[in-house]
Amino acid sequence: MIESLTIEAITLLKRLIETESFSSEEDKTALLIEDWFTTHNIPFNRDNNNVWATNKHFDATKPTLLLNSHHDTVKPNKGYTKDPFTAIVEDGKLYGLGSNDAGGCLVSLLATFAHFYDREHLNYNLVIVASAEEESSGKNGLNSILSILPKIDVAIVGEPTLMHLAIAEKGLVVFDAKVKGTASHAAHPNDDNAIYNTIAVLKWFKVFKFERTSPVLGDVKMTVTQINAGQQHNAIPSEVELVVDVRVNDSYSNQDIADILTENSPCASIVPRSLRLNSSSIPMEHDLVKAGIALGRTTYGSPTLSDQAVLTCPSLKLGPGDSTRSHTADEFIYLAEIEEGINIYIELLEKVL
Known part of the structure; x- marks a missing residue:
């Protein structure tokens, strides 16, 4: 099942790359994500261009773990030598705008969510949000739907970290x-x-x-x-x-x-201009962090901003890809990083769910 989810995740990422989704203009990629949920028989919700779902056996008496990444992109810079809107695979790399930041993270989290979707007797509820307007810190991004989501107790925010644990963010x-x-x-x-x-x-x-x-x-x-x-x-x-x-x-x-x-x-x-984008962190003793360390992942503090900034709960930044590739010309992610990302996400959650 994990192998087929990985193939489906990469296919979705290629479709996302080839669909323009600048911040506040993500309506077409939102439709692709809706189609993905429909294909997997997972009921979903949509608010503006944010698409979200909960696990099948959601139990309001349990704490809730948010899985989040974004499907908007910056605009391509003038240094591109490849078409930023064509998904090109060369030497194990998938090129295209948004491939690394943060499409690889998003499709890996979607695959992980699908893996656990109908499992019973979880310690946590799961909520997944494919959010909009992250790159612009816009008013219609993740922050705009927090009041309608179930109460979030802890979050994994998918951004490229080479699958190491960013336990704090500026x-x-x-x-x-x-x-x-x-x-x-x-x-x-x-x-x-x-x-x-x-x-x-x-x-x-x-x-x-x-x-x-x-x-x-x-x-x-x-x-x-x-x-x-x-x-x-x-x-x-x-x-x-x-x-x-x-x-x-x-x-x-x-x-x-x-x-x-x-x-x-x-x-x-x-x-x-605003005071709402605060620093964020998760305690070293949190089960998610301990589980990640047990899997051989290292911890560090991230200098870059993400949707963690709008959350008030403990949050962990974790995802496939490398932050240094974000917003660069000829952006890419290794296909092997997506495969590894899905496997590590699942192994991590198996230890806490």
Whole structure:
């Protein structure tokens, strides 16, 4: 049965690759996932482009384990040498946009869910969600259906981790900041040039260190990623706009970070866009983590963001593929990684279900 599920999973992944599914435009891949559930005689639900199902013998008195991955993609970059929307198999690699991030994870979790779907007397209920808008942290993604899902007690979020255990994940806060100055004609003296004032501000962001580090996630990482000022060559602008990307460890809440930057940064203003994408983690002593370690998997902290950020329960990031391939040109996943991923997911859940 596992062998046939693996073949079906790879077939589905090829179909997903060949169906455009940019964030908020995943309606066609949602239909493919609906078709997969129908083929396996599994009742499903759909809300916007999120497709989800529960195990056959769901018991509200038991805790619930969420299996989640996303079916949206980023847009292909200009470095592609292969058609990003053609599933190409070469030398054991399956090429195509979304193959690694996170199609391989999604189809592996779907196969795993199908394996356990009609099993009785499980210790956990299972809920699987193929979510939308993960890449854009959109309003109609996993976060939008948490209130209609059964209460989630723990989650496995499928992202490429080489099937090792990401037991913590950094949160994200994006800030819009302004540096002020005095507007004037470029031909006249000006000791309050907003652009020149920005030099000291940029240096502050470069050298500032948040005090608390994390044994799993390390330091908070703060990076100025965008800068914008001026409209014409002969006019000194009155302000410079900055965008600051902050990756938050589990020693701070996002509100902590906002408070620290509001109080300490040398900007005229600095405002967070959102505080909802918090860091996440799962205790080392959790049964899922212990089961993974027993299977020879290592643990680490992940610097990248996923749908874990919208969950309030303990969550584990785990999936086939390699995060360093995500969003790269000629994205691919090894077929053997999908086979291994399904087997490890099933072996892991056999130890806890």
